[in-house]
Amino acid sequence: MYPANPAIRYDGPVIATNEQHAIQQVASRTFVAHPIQSLDDRPEVGTVVSIHHGRVTTPAPRDERGITL
Numbered sequence: 001m002y003p004a005n006p007a008i009r010y011d012g013p014v015i016a017t018n019e020q021h022a023i024q025q026v027a028s029r030t031f032v033a034h035p036i037q038s039l040d041d042r043p044e045v046g047t048v049v050s051i052h053h054g055r056v057t058t059p060a061p062r063d064e065r066g067i068t069l
Contacts, residue, residue, distance in 0.1 A: 004034040009052035011059045014043040024051065 001023070004010065010032050016023040021033045022043055034051055036042060041056040043049045050059035 001031040
């Protein structure tokens, strides 16, 4: 598990949330922790989202997981 870098776009399912972090799976064995206070919306567990600069959006249909610089 790695801390999220806000300059990188992360695509993938949210696998867990708590009061401090949203955990997103971006590869088969790679997870990223996003601080909840830095996100514009709190993603729900199980949803596939794109997170970039704190914006939580729905990724393009071809994007399921990944990291984009």
